[in-house]
Amino acid sequence: MSLATAIAIKRGSQARATILGEFLSAGCIGVLLGLFVTFVVVEHGRGFGAIAAGPWTGWPRNGTSDTDPYTRAILAYSGEMSLSESEGMSFVAHGDSKGAELDPACDYVLKGEIPSARYWTLTLLSPAGAPIANPAGRPSFTSSEVLRAGDGQFEITLSRHARPGNWLPIGDTSKFILVLRLYDSELGSPAAALDSASMPGLVKSRCE
Amino acid sequence: MNQIDRLLAALLWLLGVLAVAGITHIVAVFALPEIAAKDTYARISELAKPGQLTILPPSRPDKQVMPFADPAMVQSVCPFDLSQGGLRLHADVEGDRLLTFSFRTSAGQVFYSMTDLAAQQGKIDVVVLTAEQLEIVEGEADEDDPSQDLRLVAPEPQGFVFVSALAVYQSDRVDAEERVKSVACAVEQVAQD
Numbered sequence: 001m002s003l004a005t006a007i008a009i010k011r012g013s014q015a016r017a018t019i020l021g022e023f024l025s026a027g028c029i030g031v032l033l034g035l036f037v038t039f040v041v042v043e044h045g046r047g048f049g050a051i052a053a054g055p056w057t058g059w060p061r062n063g064t065s066d067t068d069p070y071t072r073a074i075l076a077y078s079g080e081m082s083l084s085e086s087e088g089m090s091f092v093a094h095g096d097s098k099g100a101e102l103d104p105a106c107d108y109v110l111k112g113e114i115p116s117a118r119y120w121t122l123t124l125l126s127p128a129g130a131p132i133a134n135p136a137g138r139p140s141f142t143s144s145e146v147l148r149a150g151d152g153q154f155e156i157t158l159s160r161h162a163r164p165g166n167w168l169p170i171g172d173t174s175k176f177i178l179v180l181r182l183y184d185s186e187l188g189s190p191a192a193a194l195d196s197a198s199m200p201g202l203v204k205s206r207c208e
Numbered sequence: 209m210n211q212i213d214r215l216l217a218a219l220l221w222l223l224g225v226l227a228v229a230g231i232t233h234i235v236a237v238f239a240l241p242e243i244a245a246k247d248t249y250a251r252i253s254e255l256a257k258p259g260q261l262t263i264l265p266p267s268r269p270d271k272q273v274m275p276f277a278d279p280a281m282v283q284s285v286c287p288f289d290l291s292q293g294g295l296r297l298h299a300d301v302e303g304d305r306l307l308t309f310s311f312r313t314s315a316g317q318v319f320y321s322m323t324d325l326a327a328q329q330g331k332i333d334v335v336v337l338t339a340e341q342l343e344i345v346e347g348e349a350d351e352d353d354p355s356q357d358l359r360l361v362a363p364e365p366q367g368f369v370f371v372s373a374l375a376v377y378q379s380d381r382v383d384a385e386e387r388v389k390s391v392a393c394a395v396e397q398v399a400q401d
Contacts, residue, residue: 026221030228037229038236063310065319065363073237076244076315079251080276081370084310084321119306119374121280129275131267139279144376181278183306183374184323 038073047071054196055099056091056180063087080129088117088183094127097201102177104170106207108158110178112200117185119143122156124168127175134171141168160208178202245315249366253287259295259395261286261371263388281372282384286393288336290365294345295336296357296396297369301327306374307387311336314366334358338365341398369393 048068049061061067062075063084075082083090095101096108114120123140126132131139141156146166148154157163158178160170170176180200255273256262263284267277277283288295301307307324309332326332335357337345342361349355371391373384 022217022221023224026224027228030225031232033225033229034232035236037233038240041237042240063318063321065317067317069237072315072317073240075317076241076248078276079244079248079274079316081274081310081312081316082276082318084308084318086321086323086326087308087310087372119376121278121374123278123280125276126269129277130272131269131279133269138378142280142374142376145378179276179278183308184325 041070042074042077047074051194053091053194053199055093055095055097055202056199057093058089058091058194060085060089063089078129083181086184088181088185090179090181091199093178093180093202095202096204097196098204100204102175102202103204103207104160104173104176107163107205109155109203109205110158110200111153111155111203113198114143114180114200115182115185115194115198117143117182119183120185121181121183122168123179123181124158124170124176125179126173127177132171132173132176134169136162136167136169138167138169141166241315241317245313248316249287249314249368252285252368256285256287258287258289258292259393261388261391261393263385278372280375280378282375282381282388283370283372284388284391286369286371288362288367288369288395290336290338290341290362292395294341294396294398295369295393297332297334297336297371297391297393299324299327299332299371299391301330301332305376305387307391308370308372309334310370311360311362312368312370313362313364314368316368319363319367320360328356331356332358334360335396336360336362336367336369337398338362344398 047059047062047070050057050059059071059082062071062082093102102108110122120143121140124132146154146156154166156166156168158168158170255264261284263282264273267273267279286297299307301324309322310318311320312318333356337359339361342359345359371388373387375381375384
């Protein structure tokens with residue numbers, strides 16, 4: 001073997017090793033990137049097909065067999081059993097009517113129309129979906145429990161401190177969300193027609 | 209290699225990374241419900257046996273069976289494994305009080321749901337079957353005396369039926385539990401030939 005041939009072979013194997021290395025690095029980084037993106041999506045994602053009205057957002061398709069792969073992955077990851085289509089419809093509020101994030105140091109007043117349903121419940125939860133301990137031991141209001149004025153209207157006050165009337169205690173937490181569930185509601189499929197006037201507003205009053 | 213070659217090589221490498229990342233992401237999104245389903249089914253099977261309706265403990269701040277559960281609802285679950293036979297669910301519905309039923313795959317996806325409003329003459333009778341079991345049951349059906357059962361084909365052999373009752377007032381909880389307990393859920397043998 002001449003020296004020139006030996007050098008050529010060595011260069012060739014070096015080039016092959018470099019190419020192999022690049023393939024491997026591209027593969028590994030690609031897999032990691034793909035898994036990372038998936039994690040971010042299921043951890044923070046909200047799925048498709050959301051409808052929003054005022055501070056409320058709902059996912060009418062979550063309780064059907066017609067969900068997209070992302071929604072399926074997100075729901076399976078969280079372990080949440082979303083309300084099925086015939087049970088009703090649930091809405092989540094992370095912020096008030098002006099869009100500001102809900103702050104446990106403030107009082108909020110919930111009032112306005114609630115779409116017609118056989119029953120509704122309003123629940124205060126942590127953003128991860130856990131109940132929040134409060135001294136009054138009241139985690140939620142149902143449509144039957146709420147005290148109404150003569151004309152059927154009502155207000156629910158959310159506060160850390162006892163308030164007259166319908167008081168939903170916020171408890172000792174740094175963040176909270178509200179979930180409004182409408183059982184046996186007539187919303188169903190024409191849910192897209194929902195607008196903010198047909199859902200209750202959430203107005204911030206005083207803060208500590 | 210001149211600079212353009214290097215740039216092209218780097219671009220090609222980047223495209224490779226993106227392609228692998230894309231494929232991994234798609235595979236992971238589709239695989240996740242399968243993986244999580246085993247976890248959910250195992251977690252719920254610890255609390256409830258297949259073919260038995262079990263009331264789930266109410267969510268507490270430090271411990272919940274499922275996140276985002278409604279504290280006003282008394283929830284119960286009846287897991288099913290159709291390899292051991294069909295699942296029969298029977299409920300007598302009284303009065304105008306909310307009782308909901310959702311039939312789910314092991315990943316929690318709903319394949320059928322109903323409320324007490326769907327009751328026929330105050331009764332709800334549902335049988336959950338696999339496609340093969342449905343054929344056997346339909347083959348045996350008596351044409352002169354048609355069954356009033358609602359027959360559902362489950363998309364996969366394992367899954368759950370969730371039965372929930374609303375405690376309209378906090379003091380109604382015991383009553384709601386009684387309503388849930390009155391629902392019967394049992395394995396039903398399907399004659400194999």
